[in-house]
Amino acid sequence: MPPSSPPPSAGPSGPSSLPPSHGPTRAAVSAALRAAGCVFAEEEADLLLAAARTPGELAALVARRTAGEPLELVVGWAGFHGLRIAVEPGVFVPRRRTEFLVDQALAQAPDASVVVDLCCGSGAVGAALAAALGPVELHAADIDPAAVRCARRNVAGAGGRVHLGDLFDALPGRLRGRVGILAANVPYVPSGEIGLLPAEARDHEPQTALDGGGDGLDILRRVAAGAPGWLAPGGCLLVETSGRQSAAALAAFGGAGLDARLAECDDLGATVVIGVAPPHP
The missing domain is CATH 3.40.50.150 (Vaccinia Virus protein VP39)
Known part of the structure; x- marks a missing residue:
C-alpha cells in the first residue's frame, strides 16, 4: 500500500538486512521486511524498489525501514488526499x-x-x-x-x-x-x-x-x-x-x-x- 500514517510497523524481531545471495529482488526485500515485522511487506518492497536508484541505496533504505523508521520518511513522501506530500526526517x-x-x-x-x-x-x-x-x-x-x-x-x-x-x-x-x-x-x-x-x-x-x-x-x-x-x-x-x-x-x-x-x-x-x-x- 502507498505510504500512510501510521505506517505498518517493524515488529519486535528487530532490524533485518537483505540476504547478500538474493540481490535486490522484490522477494528478497519482502522477506527482509517481513522478518522485521512489517505487515504489508510486499507493498512496502515495491515502494522501496521504486525509491532506490542503486542496489546500495536499496540496501540502505531497507535497513532504515527494518530498524523501525516510518516508511514515509524512508521513501520521502506520504500519500495524502490524493497528493504525494514530501516528508523529511524530523x-x-x-x-x-x-x-x-x-x-x-x-x-x-x-x-x-x-x-x-x-x-x-x-x-x-x-x-x-x-x-x-x-x-x-x-x-x-x-x-x-x-x-x-x-x-x-x-x-x-x-x-x-x-x-x-x-x-x-x-x-x-x-x-x-x-x-x-x-x-x-x-x-x-x-x-x-x-x-x-x-x-x-x-x-x-x-x-x-x-x-x-x-x-x-x-x-x-x-x-x-x-x-x-x-x-x-x-x-x-x-x-x-x-x-x-x-x-x-x-x-x-x-x-x-x-x-x-x-x-x-x-x-x-x-x-x-x-x-x-x-x-x-
Whole structure:
C-alpha cells in the first residue's frame, strides 16, 4: 500500500538486512521486511524498489525501514488526499485520518478564498485544500524550522506562503478578519501519554508536534481563543482531536464565541471539531 500514517510497523524481531545471495529482488526485500515485522511487506518492497536508484541505496533504505523508521520518511513522501506530500526526517508525517478534516473543511466552506494551515507540519492540509478549492490565498505556519522548510516544498505549487512562528504570531496581520478556512492540526496527545505512542511517532517525530500538554488540549484552547480575530464572518476553524477530548474541545470553541459542532468518521477513527464565526450582524 502507498505510504500512510501510521505506517505498518517493524515488529519486535528487530532490524533485518537483505540476504547478500538474493540481490535486490522484490522477494528478497519482502522477506527482509517481513522478518522485521512489517505487515504489508510486499507493498512496502515495491515502494522501496521504486525509491532506490542503486542496489546500495536499496540496501540502505531497507535497513532504515527494518530498524523501525516510518516508511514515509524512508521513501520521502506520504500519500495524502490524493497528493504525494514530501516528508523529511524530523517532520510530522501526515495521517490518513486527517483527510477527514480536509473533507469537512471543503464541505463547510467550499468557496473559501483565504486558507490558513496552522501547526502545518509538512503542509499537507493546506496543499490538499488548495488542490481541491482551486486558486486561493494560502498561508501555512509552524513553530518548527524543519517543518517550515518541508511545507514550503509542498505548498509552492499552489503559490502558498509558509511562516515560522508560534501560532497566530507567525501570520501577516493583513489576514485578520479574512480567513475562510483555518485548519489547525494541533498536537493533542497528553504529555503523560507520549511514551505510549508507537515507536514510529515517539522516536522519529518532533515532540512539539505531538505533545498537547496536561490534558492534550493546551494548544487547541489557544487556537480557539485566537481564531475569532482572524476568521472572516462565517469562516470556520477545524481542529482534529480524540473522541474522549471532544466535549472539552467543544467547550473551548463555544467559549471563544464560535458556533461549534463535532464531526466523526468511524472508518478513519477521526474526530474533528468545527467552529463557525458569526456572520455579519
